[in-house]
Each structure stands twice: as C-alpha cells, then as structure tokens.
Amino acid sequence: MRDIRRALLEADVSLPVVRSFVKNVTEKAIGIGVIKGVRPDQQLVKVVNDELVKLMGGEAADIDYSKSKPTVILMAGLQGVGKTTACGKLALYFKKKGKKCMMVATDIYRPAAIDQLVTLGKQVEVPVFEAGNQIKPDEIARLGLAEAKKRSVDILIVDTAGRLQVDKGMMDELKQMKKVLNPSEVLLVVDAMTGQEAAALVSAFNLEIGITGAILTKLDGDSRGGAALSVREVSGRPIKFVGQGESMEALEPFYPDRMAGRILGMGDVLSFVEKAQEVMLEEEAEELQKKIMEAKFDFNDFLKQTRALARMGPMNRVVSLLPGMGKMSQEQIREAEKSLKIVESMISSMTPKERSNPELLAQSPSRRRRVALGSGRSQEQVSQMVSQLFQMRARMKNLMSIMQGGSIPGLDN
Template sequence: MVFEGLAEKLQNTFKKLKSKGKLTEKDVSEAMREVKLALLEADVNFKVVKDFVRKVKERAVGSDVLESLTPGQQVVKIVNDELTDLMGKTESKITFASKPPTVIMLVGLQGAGKTTTCGKLASLLKKQGKKPLLVAGDIYRPAAIKQLQVVGGQVDVPVFTMGDKQSPVDIAKAGIEFGDNQGNDVILIDTAGRLHIDEELMGELQNVKRNTKPHEILLVVDSMTGQDAVNVAQHFNDSLGIDGVILTKLDGDTRGGAALSVRSVAQKPIKFVGMGEKLTDLEPFHPDRMASRILGMGDVLSLIEKAQANYDAEKARELESKIRKQQFTFEDFLEQLEQMKNMGPISQILDMIPGAGGKQLKNLQVDEKELIHIEAIIQSMTKEERQNPSIINGSRRKRIAIGSGTSVQKVNRLIKQFEQTKKMMKQFTDMDKMGKKGGKFKLPF
C-alpha cells in the first residue's frame, strides 16, 4: 500500500486527538511531535517536515480550532489542507502547444523507468484523443531502442528511430519533422540517462533542449529512492530547467518521502505517478486525493474514474437485470473478475475506499493468486457448466480441478461460494421489492 507506514501512524495520532472532547495547546504539540517523527521516518526532507509542522501548529492552536465543538476534526482538516498544499494544491497538466505538434522531452537517470514511462504516457495520451509518436533518442544503453520499439508496439504507437550512429540532437530534430509530416500531435523524445548526474549528461540534454525547444521537459524519477529522488529532481531542475516530475514505482513505495518532498524542494509539480508494471498504470497526480488517502479518507473520485474507464455501462445494466432475474452465471462472474483486474491491484482499490486503507482492514490479506485460481477453475468449465453449475457432478469436478491445476476441494469451495452469493443477491432483490411495495422484510433466521 502507498504510504502504508506514514498513513497508519498519522491516522492513529489523529484518532487519539478526535477521541478527546476538548483540546489544549499541549495536546496539539504532542500530536505534532508524533506527526514530525512519522514524516521523518517516511523519508520526507527535514526542512520540508520542519516547515510543514510549523504551519499546521500555527493554524491548529488558534481559538477557532481549540474552542470549536469538534477540535480534533478541525486539526485533521488543517493537516489535510497543508498536505495538499505541500504536494502542489491541484493537478498539474501537460501544457499542449497551440499549434501541434507538442514536443515533450523525457529525461532522468538510468533505472528510473524512463523508456517504459514513455510508452505509458503515450498510452494515456492516446486515451485522451491524441496521436503520439515516440522518438528513440537513447543511443548509448544497449537495447534501449529495441525496448522502446517493443513498448510502442504494445500500446500501438509508432516509434521513430535512426539507429545508434546518429547524434541525439539529429535524431530528435528528424523525429519532430517526421511526426509533423505524419500528423502526430505529440512527440515524446526518450533521451539517454546515466547511472549518476555528470557534466556530459547535462551537456547533451541541454543541447537537445536548445535544438528542439520542447514545450515540456518531464523528469522521470524512481520514488523508492526517497531523498535521492528529491536530490536528482533538484539537480536536473538547476541544470536543465524541468517543467514537471513523473514518479515511478509509487505503488511499491510504502514510505512516500519523495512524493511529499519533490514539489517543495524542486519547486516543480508532480504531473504523473506510476502505479504498477502494466503500460496502463500511469495516472495523473492529484495532491488533494493523495492527501485524503494518506489520512484514511479514501479517494472516491479516482475509484469512480477507474470504474468508469473499465466498466461498460451497457454491460452493467445487463448484469443488473440478470441479478434481478436470478440469471447470474459463472460466465458473468468471470467477466466481472476481468473488469475488476483491469482496475488494478485490489490493495490499491481498497486504499481508495474511505476508512479501508487504515487499521480497519490492516489484517485483511488480499491474495491476488486466489483470483488467478478462481479464473482458472471457471475457464476449465464447459460453457454449459458455467451457465448451469447444478450439472457439475463428481467426475466433472475432478476434470475441472485437473484442468485448472487446482484441487477438487477448491472447485467445491468455489461452487459453494457462488451459490451462496446468488442466494444473497436474491435476498437483496427481495428487500428492494419489499421496500418498493412498502412491506416488511423478514430476515431468514
């Protein structure tokens, strides 16, 4: 879970505050001391922590807060506001050129995931109706050009390359000209990285910038490197002048120090975050939504957007009709599993539900492998068996178990759970009917 350690500590601190009817300045000071430690342990920059705690404390010890009816909630609101402000207040979008093509230069150190991020960003822009082109400008790293071609093929975006014998400047200029002639309205230039920042790297990038005049320079950094990511952002901005940051591997960063420090230290916004390995796992960064998730308030807007992007409205209506008519089958169940998987890991989805990311569901173990087993079992059934599970006798269960690489016990358990789910759906349907008729619903026990 993103920010797992920090989120738990902050939520515990504020739970204690909210349990008190009235707050004193001492209560606030003690809470702020805990907040300070939690942020430092999350690898947030020391100066950022110091400034953040000072701002929160100044607002929290005012008479409007301490003398209010809900002082604990008021303090949480202040922290939420300041966290949002710390990460950039509002979403920072790409500035597109008034006259296409928009040229975007992606820079960063080796290992940050720059080439893959090129593909992810191209995929995201395609969904927004853009026609991107990828330009292979990394002529040094072995197989970098081939990797970009593979990534481009996976997201169905063309890749411009001149091999590794031409200079990065010539490749970038030729790529922009080619894209303009082909009607591509966004040109994404994948540049070379180094294992560390040096004069040669910066000189080359400055040369590409000078000759291509990109509309956006986006720095790709690995969020899991913590303070190193923040230092890299500061160095690149000082030497090159970046327009924004893309944080990769945020889904694996349980501390979150980079996300909370980059904006304040480098004075440049986080524009996108990588939330997984799939080429669809790049999301616009919303400071307010991230602050809400850290404080256990969830992120309902992102959850709705994910659902809207992955769920077909017409199919949803058909499914509702099937549930009401008791026609829900294993085929429908399999389709729902596929759509749910497209939304991302279940742990991330739970993180977006208010209250679900905190201690309440801390002990809930979400086994993604179990979903794979369920999928395999259903796919090992015949079409007739999926539509009418009652025909699945002993020999059929054994065949399904062998076909799915599981056991008869697992097949039995899934069929039993499925039947229980159908019964529960029937109860909800009956409740809804009784409610509409004004009658009383009697519990079946």
Template sequence: MIFENLSDKLQNALSKLTGKGKLTEKDIDVAMREVKLALLEADVNFKVVKDFIKTVKERALGSEVMESLTPGQQVVKIVNEELTKLMGESEAKLNISSNPPTVILLTGLQGAGKTTHGGKLALHLKKQGKRPLLVAGDIYRPAAIKQLQVVGEKVGVPVFTLGDKISPVEIAKQAIEEAKKNSNDVVILDTAGRLHIDEELMQELRDIKSTVNPDEILLVVDAMTGQDAVNVAKTFNEELDVTGIILTKLDGDARGGAALSIRNVAEKPIKFIGVGEKLEDLEPFHPDRMASRILGMGDVLSLIEKAQTAIDEKKARELEEKIRSQKYDFNDFLEQLGQMRNMGPIEDLLGMIPGVNSKALKGISFGEKEIKKIEAMIQSMTQKERENPEIIDASRRKRIANGSGSNISELNKLLKQFKDTKKMMKQMGNMGKNMKKRGKFGFPLFK
C-alpha cells in the first residue's frame, strides 16, 4: 500500500495525543520526536523534515491547541494541513492551450517509465474528450519507437514517427504540423532519457523547448528511488524550468519520501502519480486527499471517482433492483468482482475508507490470487447452482471444489459469506422501506 510504513508510524505517534484531555509541551515534544523519526525513515529530505516539525510544533503550542476542548484532534488537524502544504496544497492541473494543439514535453532519466506514462497520459486525456497524438522522439534507445507504437495501439491513440535518422527537434516540429492537419488538440512528445544527467541530453531538450515552446514540460521520476528522484527533479528544473512532475511507481513505494520532499525541494508541483502497471493507473495528484490517506482519514472523493469510471451505471441500477427484490445471486457477485478489479487493488480501495487504517488490513489477503480463486469456485458451479446456492449439497460441493482447484472448507467459507451478505442486504432493504414509509431519510441505496 502507498505510504504504508509512514502511515502506520504517524498514526501511532498522533494516537497518543488524541486520547488525552489536556496536552503539555512535553506531550507534544514526545509526539514530534516520533513524527520526525517516521518522516526520516520514510526517506523525506532532512531539511524538509526539520522545517515541517518546527512549523507543526509552533502551531501545536499555540492557543488553537492549548485552549481547545480536543487538543489532540487539533494537533492531528495541524499535521494534516502541514502535510497538505508540503505536497502542494491543491491539485495542479495541466496547462491547456487556448490555441490548440497543447504541446506536452515528457522528460526524465531512462527507466523512470517515460514512454509508458506518455501512453497513460494520452489515455487520461482521451477519456476527457481530447484527441492526443503521441510522438516518438527517442531515436537512441533500441526499440523505443516500437514500444511507443505498442502503447499507442493499446490506448487507441495515433503515434507520429519519422524513424531514428531524423533529429528529435525536427520530429517535434513536424509532429505539431501533423497534429494541426489532423485536428489533434494535444501533442505528447516522448524524448530520450539517459542513465544519468549529462550535457548532451540537456542541450537536446533545450533545443526542443526553444523550437516548439511547449505548454507543459513534465518530468517523469521514479518514486522508488527516494531522494535520488528529488535530486533529479531539482537538476532538471534548474536546467529546463519544468512545469510539473509525474511521480511513477508510487504504489510500490511504502515509504513515500519522494512524494513528500519533491514539491518543496524542486519547487514544482506533482501533477500526476502512477499507481499501478495498467495503462489506466494514472491519477491526478491531490495533496489534500493524499495527506488524509497518510493519516488514516480516508479518501472518499478518489474512491467515488474510481467507482464512477469503473462501474457501469446501467448495471449498477439493475443490481440495485436485484438486491431490493432479493434476486441477487452468484452471477451478480461474479460481475461485481470484475468491476472491483477495474478499480484497482482492494487493499488500496479499503485504505481510502475513513477509519480503516493499514494496521487493520495486515494479515488479510486481498490479492489477485484470492479473487481468482473465488472466481474459479463460482465458475465451477452450474447456472442453476449460481442462481440457487441452497441446492449445493455435499456431493455438489465436492465437485465444485475439485473443479476449481480449491478445498471444501474454502468453498464452505464462500457460501457462508454469500449467505450472510444476502441476509444483510435484505435487512438494509427492509430498513430503507420502513424509513420511506415513515417519511424519513432512507438508506442511500434505496432512494
């Protein structure tokens, strides 16, 4: 999970304050020492940590906390606000040109995920109604052009290429003309990376920048490299004056140091984060939502947005009707599993629910392997068994378990959970009907 280690430690340090009716300076000192250690262990830049602790402590010792009826909660509020500030306060949106096409220059070191994230960005913009054009400007790395063409095909976005014999500056120029001709309103330039920053790389990028005058220069950096990512961002910004950052592989970084340091050190906003391997796994970066998740307060808005993109509205209405009329069966459950999979890893979704902290999720397995096992058990049932699980007797259970490569106890557990879920749905349905009869606010599912 994103920020798992940091989240655990910060929540633990602050929980010692929330249970107290009154706080002393010593209480705050002890908590701030733990917060400082947690941030340093998360690979957050030392100067950033020092300034953060100083600000939080000054505010925590002020009247807004000391004279409050809930001083511990006030400290948590301050930490939340300062974490949000650290990461940029509010979402930094893309600069979209009023005179199309909008030109986006992607840059970064080799291996950061530039080409893949060019495709992810193109897909993101396509979903917003844009007509992007991907441009193969990396003429040095073997198979870089082919990789972009494969990515472009997967997301359904055209790729402009002139091969590897023409200069990237000329490719960029001709790509913009091509975009104007074909009414592409966004041009995404994929450029060459290096294993390290060198003058030749920077000069080429400066030449492209001066020739095409991009609306955005987005630096793609790997979150898992921690402070190296921060240093790369600082150098690229000094050389090119980047407009924003795409932080990749954030789902694989349980520490989170790069996300918490990069805005402060490089003085440029994180605009997008890569949170998975799928081409859909690119999200606009919301500092306030991320701060809430780190402190175990959830991220309901992102959860809703994920649901809106992954779940078919018509099917959701049909499902609501089935639940209301008690016709919900294993076929519906199987369909729901597929929709949940489209929303991303289940443990990450649970982490967005307020009050569900990462400690509560430890030891519980929500992986793809478990979902596939459940799907296999349901798919081993006959149509009649899926519609009427009550008919699944001992011999049927044996057949289903054998057919799905599971055992009887796993199948029994699934059948029990399904029965309990249906029972709960019936109770919620009755509650909704009763509230409606009384003219009171009904359960949200049953409007």
C-alpha cells in the first residue's frame, strides 16, 4: 500500500483523496484470495486498479439532455484551463451527433476572448452569440438563451470568464448565470496538470455553484491525470469528457479504465495479473470438464455453478441471456431464485466428504435425514436434489461427448 500511495501522489492525486482511498482499499483488500503464480503485491495492484475504475466510473459519460430545447451547458473553471477550447470541441462533438448547437461568449474581461470563441465557431461551423463587452455576463446569457429558443437550438454551450484563482467575483457571476440559464449541465473544466490543488479547487466550485460533471483537459501532456480521481472523490460527479490536444477534434468521452491505468502507471503488473487470471479460469474450466467426463461432478461443483449463476445478477437478467429461455414468467423466475437458495442451504449442511462423494447420500437414508434436519428442509427435497445431481452428471457427460465430436443419437448416418 505504500507503493500505491506513492504512485497516486506521483500522479498528483490530492493528499486527502489519497488517504481516504488507500484506507478504503486496504479494508476491501483484506481477505481477497491471491491467484496462483501471482505475488500478493501484484494482486493488490489489480485490486487497487479495479477500485479506481469503480470509483471513477458508474455513470455513462453522456450529457444530461433537458426535456425542452435547448439543453444548456454552462462552462466553469479557472483562466487558461481550456474552457473556450472545450466549448468549440463540444460544439463539434454534438454537431457530429446531428444536434443543432449554438455558443454564447460571455468573457467580457479578457481582450480578444470573444474573438477567440467566434473564430472557433467559424472553424467548427457553429454560430456564436455575442453582445460585446459592455453588458454584464448574465445579461448576455439571458439574451443568448432567448436567441437559442427562437432558433430552436438543441444544445446551447455557454463560455464564461475564468480567473487566475478562485475568487468571489467569478463565483457570483457564475451563480447569476446559473440562475438565468437553469442549465442541465454545469461542467467544471480542469487542467490535468493541476497538481495537489485539484481537490480544493473542485470543492470550492462545487460548494459555490454545484457542478454536474467535469472535463479534464490537456491530457496530451505528460501528467498522469490524478486530478481525475480528486474530482470524483471530492464532488461525487463524473468526468464526462477529456481533452487531448488543441485541435477541435481532440475531445473524447471519459474512459475510467484507461484513466485508472494512467494514474497508477503500473500497466505491466496489471496485464500480468489479468493474464494469470485468464489462465486460472481456463484451468478451472478444464478441471470441471475433466470431472464431467469422469462423471465426478459433485456437490462442490454444483455449489460453484450455482454461485456463479447467482453472481451473474438477478435471475431475470440471467435468464434473458440464455437462448430460448426468454419467456420465463415472473413467478417461475422467483421459483428458480428460491430453489437456488434451497440448494445452497442443503449443500451447506453436508459434510465435506458427502459433498465430494454424492454416492454417500444416494446410498444412505440416514445421511439424507441428517442433511434435511440441518438445513431445515424435507427429506424429499434432499432426495430430489441428490437425484438431480446424478441426472445432471449424465446430461453433462452426454453433452460433452457431443461437443467433443461424438454423434447425436438418432442423427448419425
């Protein structure tokens, strides 16, 4: 965990974020089994990576579209982080998706800021609404929104002025604009090179104006992008897009797995562990196949299969994935779920010896009675499960020999 901590700090993840993340993962990692051939520290890197992905992922990186036109996106962020550039990129991105876009220039402070957006607008062929620099930003925003409604624009992207640091003037201005625009999205633009300050920065913007997501820019640089993790940890909001260059095409949806790999910077360890994992699954499958062929499929395997099925998710989803099984009624699905639980309880009441030798149960009524008592089920239920296992053995063996090139009875010439 010390190595992980160092890796995260080197990637510029903010210190408090590193602390809480490391603490959480440490708790989660305890008790996790290590794959054969992999060292525990290597396995841990994989655990950390998966947690990073989980933490940064979850929601789809799309924009929340409003029900009535236009969907308004308000941009926020410090000066120079790439807000104006991101406006142009977003406009192009949505235009390519067939949306009618418009941009609004409200940065009345920096000379040439309006021209910059107008130029980008020409480049991506999206109209820009501007009203000079003599009226206040929220007033420009109001006029821009009215114009967008008139032209029945799908997406209105509002560029704003940043400051070098978080300051009250900027926040008040953004709050005013938010009131006027009622935006579906308030996207905080964060420079990936932002170091340790990212957490405080995100926190300040989120508390003051409430962000809905973020855009991480300048990922084409050599920063490891730890700010991404800080954004998520501090605000609970997703990164929706990443910017990877100055050109208008250089915008991509955010991919949590790629980002996690980049932040950790331990790609070779990760691919090694993943490979080991695959090998293990293959070995398990081979083992099972061997057991089936030798008709040794026992209650341990039965339980493993049952649990694997349960892990796949709610029964109705599993069933919908199986060909020809899509028409199970809700009632039948509930029954199936219940019987999985019953099977588990009965197998838990068996001795290890009984689990690996189902014959013992088949031959001994007193053993079956004991299992029934222990699991709180009836003796008929136990007998039924035992005979089910033997039927399964036979069916699986048949199926396997067909799959291995045997012939289907009745179909051979």
